[in-house]
Amino acid sequence: MFTKLPRWVEYGAFTLAFIAGIVNAVGLLGFEHQAISHLSGSVTLFGIKLMSDGSAALLLFSIIISFMLGSALSGFLLNGGSLKLGRHYDTLLLIEGLLLLASAYLLYSSFVYGIVLASAACGLQNALATNYSGAVVRTTHLTGIFTDLGLMMGRALKGDAVDSRKFMVFLLITLGFLCGGVIGFMLFELFSVATLVVPAVMCFILSITYRLYRLRNTV
DSSP states (O other): OGGGSOTTHHHHHHHHHHHHHHHHHHHHHSTTOOOOSOOHHHHHHHHHHHTTOHHHHHHHHHHHHHHHHHHHHHHHHOOSSSOOTTSTHHHHHHHHHHHHHHHHHHHHTTOGGGHHHHHHHHHHHHHHHHHHHTSOOOSSOOHHHHHHHHHHHHHHHTTOOOOHHHHHHHHHHHHHHHHHHHHHHHHHHHHGGGGGHHHHHHHHHHHHHHHHHHHHHHO
16 A cells, blocks of 8 residues: 555655644643544543533533544545545645634634634544545554554564555654654744644645645646
8 A cells, every 4th residue: 555655645644743743732732731633532531521520521522523523524525545636635734724723713712612623623634644545544643653663563573574665654654743742842832822823834835735736747
């Protein structure tokens, strides 16, 4: 599967993971201290709050549902499991940027439910990458990535062949997410929740870049 992906996928995977790292950093550093680029902890916390804090449970439920709805939007606009020019990747990246901008505005206005729009953006992005990579790449969380890296290392230790490109893509995703967290922290110190404007602008740039690339290669 990885050998069939275009060469620019490495750059895209790193950039998307970088965006997710910033978004998640804002969620963790914000007034709700809530991870928003993945749901495992949120679902567990939802179960806990369901028994102790109804308002917090409602917010967590909204975050979970929003992530799924973002993924549903990707599923609606995209078809198949391999990246092909002419699909709605640019449209989805534009929508992701708009969701992050709206989230930044609402959170800056102290409306806590603005976080659900950031969660929807992450769900959309994660499904976007999953769709083009055949369900083997996640760009908004690292659990599966570290699992696959561990499996590949174990196989290498016993002498099995390792897909070097797959290994490199996973390393780039990990590095992108880490760098996003670092930059997210630095920006949050300066701009608080308005930091979400930065990944939003990055999504717009990616959307325009992909559109131009597609037009250039389909003429």
